[in-house]
Amino acid sequence: MNTRQPDPPRPGACLTRRSFLLHSGAAVTGTVLLCNIPGFEGISLAAELASYPRKRLGRLSELKDGEPVWFNYPDNSQNSGSMLVKLGVPAGGGIGPDQDVVAFNLLCPHMGGVLHGAYKAADQVIGPCPFHQSCFDLTRHGMIITGHATESLPQVLLESEGDDIHATGLIGLIYGHSDNLRP
Numbered sequence: 004m005n006t007r008q009p010d011p012p013r014p015g016a017c018l019t020r021r022s023f024l025l026h027s028g029a030a031v032t033g034t035v036l037l038c039n040i041p042g043f044e045g046i047s048l049a050a051e052l053a054s055y056p057r058k059r060l061g062r063l064s065e066l067k068d069g070e071p072v073w074f075n076y077p078d079n080s081q082n083s084g085s086m087l088v089k090l091g092v093p094a095g096g097g098i099g100p101d102q103d104v105v106a107f108n109l110l111c112p113h114m115g116g117v118l119h120g121a122y123k124a125a126d127q128v129i130g131p132c133p134f135h136q137s138c139f140d141l142t143r144h145g146m147i148i149t150g151h152a153t154e155s156l157p158q159v160l161l162e163s164e165g166d167d168i169h170a171t172g173l174i175g176l177i178y179g180h181s182d183n184l185r186p
């Protein structure tokens with residue numbers, strides 16, 4: 004009589020690494036990455052990104068370390084004022100050869116203080132906010148460092164196409180908006 008118990012199934016035995024990669028694809032990988040970004044936890048948000056406009060912002064070769072360029076995104080309203088900057092150090096969401104080019108909306112997520120002119124190139128931060136002193140780390144997706152804000156600064160998603168820089172979406176809500184695309 005054979006008393007040997009069958010080996011328990013190995014976890015994931017019916018799914019090889021190859022088939023997992025083939026069937027999960029870049030969409031899943033992208034979603035996982037996006038879901039790891041603070042304030043960006045839902046798959047539905049990944050789908051929402053598809054509705055953002057694609058806007059050319061300038062050229063990588065024309066940016067200088069620590070010298071911001073101003074633009075509006077996703078529309079031309081006052082609340083859409085944003086800053087594109089080459090930080091000179093790698094940053095979350097950064098593009099370019101050194102992954103150091105990032106962009107952020109300039110309304111403080113706490114109560115809408117305007118952060119225009121508050122960028123500190125030496126520290127890669129923006130702040131303090133003129134209202135309640137919040138500061139945000141531009142190397143870490145605009146994460147709050149100090150002050151009253153409880154959310155990260157909305158980050159403009161960037162893509163490079165050759166030397167061209169394009170804005171393609173936003174992570175986080177612009178202050179005062181329930182939908183960045185419908186102010």
Ligand code: FES
Nearest residue numbers: 111113114132135
């Ligand atoms: S509005 Fe910026 S910290 Fe309150």
